[in-house]
Amino acid sequence: MFNPKSRRNAAFAALLLAGTALGGLGATLVPAAAQNQTTAAAPIMPQAGPALPGFADMVARVRPAVVTITSTERVQAEQASSPFPEGSEQDRTFRQFFGGRQQQQEAPRAAKALGSGFLVDAEGHVVTNNHVVEGATKVVVTLEDGRELDARVVGRDPRTDVAVLKVDAGKPLPFLALGDSDKARPGDWVVAVGNPFGLGGTVTAGILSARGRDIGAGPYDDFLQVDAPINRGNSGGPLFGLDGTVLGVNTAIFSPSGGSVGIGFAIPSNVVKQVVAELEAHGHMERGYIGLVSQPVTPEMAAALNLSQQKGALVAELEPGAPAAKAGLKPGDVITAVNGDAVSDPRGLARQVAALRPGTEATLAVRRDGGEQSLRLTTATLPDKAAEAAPQSTAKEQGRLGLALAPINPAARESLGLAGDVQGAVIAAVRPGSPASEAGLKAGDVVQSVGNRAVTSPQEAVQAIQSQGGTGDTHRAVALRILRDGHSLFVAVPTA
Numbered sequence: 001m002f003n004p005k006s007r008r009n010a011a012f013a014a015l016l017l018a019g020t021a022l023g024g025l026g027a028t029l030v031p032a033a034a035q036n037q038t039t040a041a042a043p044i045m046p047q048a049g050p051a052l053p054g055f056a057d058m059v060a061r062v063r064p065a066v067v068t069i070t071s072t073e074r075v076q077a078e079q080a081s082s083p084f085p086e087g088s089e090q091d092r093t094f095r096q097f098f099g100g101r102q103q104q105q106e107a108p109r110a111a112k113a114l115g116s117g118f119l120v121d122a123e124g125h126v127v128t129n130n131h132v133v134e135g136a137t138k139v140v141v142t143l144e145d146g147r148e149l150d151a152r153v154v155g156r157d158p159r160t161d162v163a164v165l166k167v168d169a170g171k172p173l174p175f176l177a178l179g180d181s182d183k184a185r186p187g188d189w190v191v192a193v194g195n196p197f198g199l200g201g202t203v204t205a206g207i208l209s210a211r212g213r214d215i216g217a218g219p220y221d222d223f224l225q226v227d228a229p230i231n232r233g234n235s236g237g238p239l240f241g242l243d244g245t246v247l248g249v250n251t252a253i254f255s256p257s258g259g260s261v262g263i264g265f266a267i268p269s270n271v272v273k274q275v276v277a278e279l280e281a282h283g284h285m286e287r288g289y290i291g292l293v294s295q296p297v298t299p300e301m302a303a304a305l306n307l308s309q310q311k312g313a314l315v316a317e318l319e320p321g322a323p324a325a326k327a328g329l330k331p332g333d334v335i336t337a338v339n340g341d342a343v344s345d346p347r348g349l350a351r352q353v354a355a356l357r358p359g360t361e362a363t364l365a366v367r368r369d370g371g372e373q374s375l376r377l378t379t380a381t382l383p384d385k386a387a388e389a390a391p392q393s394t395a396k397e398q399g400r401l402g403l404a405l406a407p408i409n410p411a412a413r414e415s416l417g418l419a420g421d422v423q424g425a426v427i428a429a430v431r432p433g434s435p436a437s438e439a440g441l442k443a444g445d446v447v448q449s450v451g452n453r454a455v456t457s458p459q460e461a462v463q464a465i466q467s468q469g470g471t472g473d474t475h476r477a478v479a480l481r482i483l484r485d486g487h488s489l490f491v492a493v494p495t496a
Helices: 054-065 089-099 270-282 299-304 347-352 410-416 458-468
Strands: 026-028 045-047 066-075 109-119 125-128 140-141 146-156 162-166 189-194 202-213 221-226 238-240 245-254 264-268 291-294 313-318 334-338 361-368 371-378 403-407 425-430 444-452 479-486 485-496
Touching: 054 066, 054 189, 054 238, 140 371, 146 270, 162 270, 162 291, 189 245, 202 299, 221 245, 245 270, 264 270, 291 403, 291 485, 299 479, 299 485, 313 347, 334 347, 403 458, 444 458, 458 479
Parallel strands: none
Antiparallel strands: 026 045, 066 109, 066 140, 109 125, 125 162, 140 146, 146 162, 189 202, 189 238, 202 221, 221 264, 238 245, 245 264, 291 313, 313 334, 313 485, 334 361, 361 371, 403 425, 425 444, 444 479, 479 485
């Protein structure tokens, strides 16, 4: 059970590992005897080559704690969709033979899927992927000795794709230790054990290819990339180091074909440790939350905001009343550290904040207007919610950037779905090939500030742009804070 729905269309560059080199059998050749000699030729004797690591002893120790997971869920049978106009004779004939709205809805059927997992204590707690058990009405864990045990879902965390199950075997079970994934290095040997395609107890080996991969699975992506072959059914299975500790939980593959092409992804064990502890204690994850949207500091944005380096997380939007807003953060601030730990980018900021328990005090290092500030806040609990909105409007040109700006009149406010307190200037048109077009601006965006200077009209926006580089060459770019589809973000627009 692999490649969760949210990942089906993910695309990454792929390299195929043909095989593990078996290297170095040397040979000693015995010279042929002289023509006038009758001595019998000696056999060719192989010399010992360099020893490669063997995995058999380690696998024998760990395999009893690796399990197969069978999840059952109820799925609604799909009915064929008629290609003919509804109510037509062809439509009625089609539905008569292939089903449709005119027929009684077919009852849901049971569907089973296979995955992998592993025991993490003698009491029977099992770690697997969330997508292995999500939506399941029944979960069965099969041990290496063939016993099948009904499992209870203790907790699930969709954001990291980790789930914890519990089985009762009536006696202590063998279990695995979670290692320190921070010590794993690209080039280290790794071994995967799992249940690919229902072939339980399968062992594959390779190396750790890379660390810190973002595959678009969620806000806390920090995957280990491996070239040990993993396939459908390996989901939730352990990835081992040579010492037999678990370095990660296999969770996704890059696969144009559905099978392994040599690139897989595992959740680091240090992430799994934290999630498992929370799920066992509370049944759900409690993550810190400060209420902001941030974006990367690109070279263009660094130039536009007069930053000396391209590191940190640029604050694009603040949630009213959330901890970040209460602490005095402003759009345009760049967060460079949390509690003294450097922030490299928005993804790093999200992981650092999420690692703080709700109610924790934290100190943020912030760059604002060329200076350094320190702001203190208390984290809240990360809520489950989503936001959305809409786009379009008419005009005043800011020629150098290629923008036509219009005021936010009642018609524009209604068509764009803007709240009554939203102020700024609507982008009515973007000239093709202009700097604004190249920067990704589009009609319907609302310019709310230029740099840190808020604007309430097209005239104010033009003046602010001109003062920040629209008429001179002192800046290579202008940072515009825009509102798009209900979310704020900064866009660096070249002026040269």
